[in-house]
Amino acid sequence: MQGGSILVPTIVGLIVASVLGYTLLSYALSLIAMLGLFFFMLFGLIIGAAMYRSADKSQLVSRSKAMTATVLVSLVCWSIAVTKEAADYPEDFVRAAIENKQVHKPRGKVDEIRAELHAFITEYMKTEYPPGGMIGYFKMVATGGAVELKISSQLNPVTIKPRVSPWVWWIRVLASVVLLNVSIWSQVSLLTKPPKARTAGRVEDVDDEEESDTENGA
Numbered sequence: 264m265q266g267g268s269i270l271v272p273t274i275v276g277l278i279v280a281s282v283l284g285y286t287l288l289s290y291a292l293s294l295i296a297m298l299g300l301f302f303f304m305l306f307g308l309i310i311g312a313a314m315y316r317s318a319d320k321s322q323l324v325s326r327s328k329a330m331t332a333t334v335l336v337s338l339v340c341w342s343i344a345v346t347k348e349a350a351d352y353p354e355d356f357v358r359a360a361i362e363n364k365q366v367h368k369p370r371g372k373v374d375e376i377r378a379e380l381h382a383f384i385t386e387y388m389k390t391e392y393p394p395g396g397m398i399g400y401f402k403m404v405a406t407g408g409a410v411e412l413k414i415s416s417q418l419n420p421v422t423i424k425p426r427v428s429p430w431v432w433w434i435r436v437l438a439s440v441v442l443l444n445v446s447i448w449s450q451v452s453l454l455t456k457p458p459k460a461r462t463a464g465r466v467e468d469v470d471d472e473e474e475s476d477t478e479n480g481a
Contacts, residue, residue: 267322267454272314273332276447279313280340288340288439289347297435303442310336310443311450324454333451337443345436349397356384356423360412365421379414387411404432 283306291299314336318324357380360366361373368376387410389395392402402408407429412421427435 267319267324269318269324269328269332269454272318272451272454273336275317276310276314276332276336276451277339279310280336281343283310284340284343285347288344289351291344297431297438300435300438300442303439304446306340307337307443307446308450310340311447314447315450315453318454320454323457326452326455329451329455330448333444333448337440337447341440341443344439346397349400352400353381353384355426356410357381359423360421363421363423366412376414380412383412383414384410405429 288299288303288306291302311333314332357377360380361368361377366376385395388399388403392399392408403410404425404427407425409422409424412423425432
């Protein structure tokens with residue numbers, strides 16, 4: 264009988280998804296060769312399992328409610344992961360610039376260069392990819408833009424490219440949200456189905472016990 268609530272599983276799913284999206288999945292996106300997509304599928308299963316475990320299984324949940332909860336939780340998880348990636352870009356850029364062999368780094372002035380790099384990338388994104396910030400980051404990676412590094416310690420400009428090409432970024436981003444939806448739904452969808460396997464198992468157990476009692480009585 265349908266009529267089960269999806270509220271508690273949705274809240275549990277949002278909590279687990281937010282934690283995983285912020286702490287782990289935001290870093291999984293940056294793994295080479297799209298290896299991070301595996302973790303979106305894996306953690307999607309974990310999120311879905313948490314939602315399933317927290318549900319009241321005495322009543323079935325309607326398919327529309329279960330699908331709505333799945334889409335909501337997966338989009339929140341995905342959004343947090345992608346937003347965290349964008350928010351971390353200035354520090355990622357600074358790290359890439361410091362590690363770049365073409366960037367001149369006078370001894371004892373690395374901290375000063377780091378501060379200047381932070382200020383440079385913030386202003387650069389506002390100018391070249393307005394309004395800068397996360398929106399500017401998405402504009403840059405989605406179009407394959409590069410950064411022309413110009414700072415006081417650098418005699419000549421140095422081009423620093425994004426970690427991935429735009430088509431890889433688009434595939435990775437779109438595939439990650441699909442994998443989250445599919446993996447979470449694989450668990451949540453069970454709330455819309457009657458536990459036929461368990462019911463069948465109980466019936467078989469009862470039949471076996473009745474047959475055993477009959478034989479003993481005979």
